[in-house]
Amino acid sequence: MRVNHDRLQRRMREFGLDALVSTTAENLTYLTGVSSVHLDMFPHSGRAFAVLSQDTRAGARFLCGRCEVDQFLDADERITEAIGYGPFYREPPVDAALDDVSPEDSLLWDVSGDPRFDDALSALTHAVKEVCPGGGRVAVDEEGVPAAFLDELRTRLPRWQLVPGAGHLRHVRQVKTARETELVAAAARVAENAIRATVAIMREGVTERELVREFNRSVVTQGGTPRFTLIRIGANAVAGQRRPTTTALRPGQAVWFDVGAVVDGYWCDIARVATLGEPDKRLAGLYDAVLAGEQAALDHARPGMTGQELFALTVDAVRDAGIPHYRRNHVGHGIGVEVYDPVLIRPDNTDPLRPGTVVNIETPYYEFGFGCVHVEDPFVVGPDGNRLLTTLPRELIVVR
Template sequence: MLAHLDRLARRMDEAGLDAFVATTFENVYYLTGVASQPAQTHPHGGRCLAVVVRDRLATPYFLTSRCDVDQFLDAAVPLAGAVGFGTFHRELADDAVLTPGEQRLYDVSVLGPTPATALDALANVLREAGVAGGTVGIDEKGAPFGFLDALGDALPGTRVVPAAEDLRWVRKVKTPAEVERITASAAAAEAGIRAAVAAARPGATERELVREFELEVVRHGARPKFTLIKFGRSAVGGQQRPTDVPLRRGDGIWFDVGCVLNGYWSDLARTFALGEPDAKLARYYDAVLAGEERGIAEARPGLRGKELFDITVDGVRRAGIAHYRRHHVGHGIGVEIYEPVLITPNSEDVIEIGTVVNIETPYYEFGFGAVHVEDPFVVEPEGNRLLTTLDRGLGVLG
């Protein structure tokens, strides 16, 4: 199971929640294992919800449009119910003999209740679950304006409260299944980096390396989400689109790349040089690597994000970039690319056993370019375990 149900129960008890309603793609996936189609294709208007009741956390409800309700068959956990709202038609021929899956879909999408809207469907589910009149937490990040008030009006006596941060707190500690998925996603990104590096030669272009990275990631079953590969001094503006400027001997090659595999993100960075690296490139890379390694070594349960920030930045400064500055040097990662803990100067997020930290120490300079290393690690009782295998030293390509 992906969701950390013990933490969810604890948080719901602390907040006094009788039910929690997920509204975003990431949280619906976390609770049900369903990768909502409307949340991806219509992110501003598509509605897909998951509902968990405090005393039945392992069996969520799944609610989506009648068109997309067939996705309930993809659920990774047993569902307490599935409801489709709106209008969509699936016909049944007189002589059709349905498979078990088709019968389940027919029962839900044709014979099941027919609420007109997501709000109607949610109100009905909360009544059926016996929590109307209690306290319902809503993941407000994916709810349209006025949705919480409208739900309260539809269920008189029910207290409806925003609760997105409650589930983000739950997700800060990963289950073993989540760590496996983050590791697999990172492995797909690592394979993409290897493929791109294999194409690096004098005359190759950023666009060509981007293509090789993304093709390899797809071969590993993942979806590329961002592929930032820049040569030489252009890495100072690394978020720009790739160009056809040719790679030259002596150039640095900056990677900041990420993909999603089975619902979980990776976010990795590496730096290479084509031929013998410039002395400054090598010196500065050694410094950012030293800072990353110190952060990995000294992260521990109970440490706050701002404390790990200071440790990591100090590591870079002591290793050779005395003027090093950053707004953050890492973040949690999971079903979202940025999750608690945040490694920022003011972060009060507390590292716990089971937290996955994506630590990074990039440095950007006009006229120079960038050096960057980034990796995920999980905090475990016996110490911190790196979730990547790709060499983290400055890569020198012949």
């Protein structure tokens, strides 16, 4: 299972939480396995929730608009009740009896036909009362709903104390279950394969737009969703967030990849550099330096080490390996259902790494007139050493 129930239950006991409510697409995926169509289409106004009691293993109540309530059938965590709200109509079969439909359609018919709730607030109010009747302390993820929604929910639940829940969920998600680590690795493989496919079309005259198109095509073919595809040629990489251009690749130039996608609800975020033909000496030296920084993090990250400690040793390793003026705001982050899960590897972060934390380590170096050298990979922190979750070689890729 993807949910770290032991860690979640400890957190709820520690803070005296009787129930937990997710409001964001990412936390809904984490708690149920459902990738909400509604929250993806309407990220600012959509409302879908998972509601759990202290006995988190008992399962979640899944709440969403009646149109997408069919998604409860895709859940890979236990659902105790699916509740739809608002108007939407699924009609009974015209030429057959309901007894003749599939078991899943029969379940959907029962949920679709429940007329109790006209809107998200009434459905959520009901679910909270069901999970902890009589009152209690309820952590509500405050990041997926506006303040006015929470104010109205408090009005409807006067005997319940509503407290912020986003931090609790992020805390729990820092330590990945074995299933989550598999999902992160599977997502990374999709990005790695897409980088390979893109490198395969590198030739003189190919443009940034063509390289981006090939990467995205490969991700989609493998069942993923491209989320950012930053591929720039040569000096263009210093402005890596800009749109791809018609800049054409020339022999000796570098192609910078910083690419991310979502696969089965989990993120990948990988960086590489490839050159068309042999790289010049300076490019190769700079790349070796940032690779040395990444390797130092892989070698020395340990449970209990803070984000700032891992930041310092990584930056120092890049400086010692050949970029003495190297500076960064961060050199990595956790990754999972969000592209930036805890822990953030930055100079002010005192959160400790834990066994099971997945760190996406990165050491980019940007320079005007030159471009960027960059390597980035996920690894899982272990009590007896760390495990890299990628297989794509991390050395500079040379296309001959």
